[in-house]
Structures are given as C-alpha cells and as structure tokens.
Amino acid sequence: MPKKILVADDDLAIGDVLQLMLEYEGYEVEIQMDGQAVWQLREPFPDLLFLDIRLSGMDGRTICRHLKGQESTQHIPIIMISANNDMPQMAKESGADAFIEKPFAMENLLALVAHYVERVTLPRFP
Numbered sequence: 001m002p003k004k005i006l007v008a009d010d011d012l013a014i015g016d017v018l019q020l021m022l023e024y025e026g027y028e029v030e031i032q033m034d035g036q037a038v039w040q041l042r043e044p045f046p047d048l049l050f051l052d053i054r055l056s057g058m059d060g061r062t063i064c065r066h067l068k069g070q071e072s073t074q075h076i077p078i079i080m081i082s083a084n085n086d087m088p089q090m091a092k093e094s095g096a097d098a099f100i101e102k103p104f105a106m107e108n109l110l111a112l113v114a115h116y117v118e119r120v121t122l123p124r125f126p
Contacts, residue, residue: 002028003117006046008038010056048117053082061094068095077116
C-alpha cells in the first residue's frame with residue numbers, strides 16, 4: 001500500500017506541485033487548505049504531514065503543537081513549510097520534526113519524505 005501524505009497549505013499552487021511530484025514518486029497525497037480540518041485530524045492518519053505556517057482559519061504552529069500533544073497523533077512526522085526567515089526557530093518551538101523553506105529544491109523535499117516515511121538515513125552535512 002502506498003504511504004499517505006497530507007499537505008496542509010493554503011496556497012493551491014504549492015499543494016498542486018507537491019501532489020503531482022509526490023504522486024509521481026508513488027505516494028498517496030491529500031491536500032487540505034482548512035486549518036480546522038487539520039486540527040481535527042482523524043484516522044486513518046497520514047504517514048507524514050507537510051504543514052504550512054499560514055492556513056485558512058488557523059496558525060500552523062498552533063496546529064503542530066496540538067497534534068504533537070495528542071497521544072493519537074504525536075507519532076505523525078510533521079514537516080513545517082514556509083517562506084518565513086525564522087522557520088528553523090518556529091519549527092523547533094512548535095515541535096515539528098523538520099522544516100523546509102519555500103522556495104525549496106524538490107530533491108531536498110523528497111529526501112525528507114524518504115527519511116520520515118521510508119526511514120532512509122539522510123546524509124550528514126558539514
């Protein structure tokens with residue numbers, strides 16, 4: 001069965017690009033633009049969540065803290081995604097597993113997906 005990835009981003013173009021790229025790689029992808037729907041995440045849970053800081057109706061940082069604080073969802077790897085310059089600090093404070101800054105290189109994004117979904121070790125950088 002393909003691994004399921006949820007992309008929570010209010011930018012439809014970003015969601016479309018991620019969906020096309022990830023589906024091409026064999027993942028099942030769902031796009032969600034509504035922050036409240038992500039907050040109320042229900043089973044079956046995704047294997048990975050890409051979470052933008054800005055979502056319709058809610059802040060992605062708040063959603064991340066909420067999901068990481070719930071026993072039923074704390075195991076889901078969350079990769080925060082944003083163009084914000086303070087992304088590393090915001091992701092850390094929110095409890096995210098990783099972050100990627102917009103604009104991003106597709107190979108970097110795919111490496112993160114493989115690391116968290118397929119448990120592939122990422123190369124160490126100096």
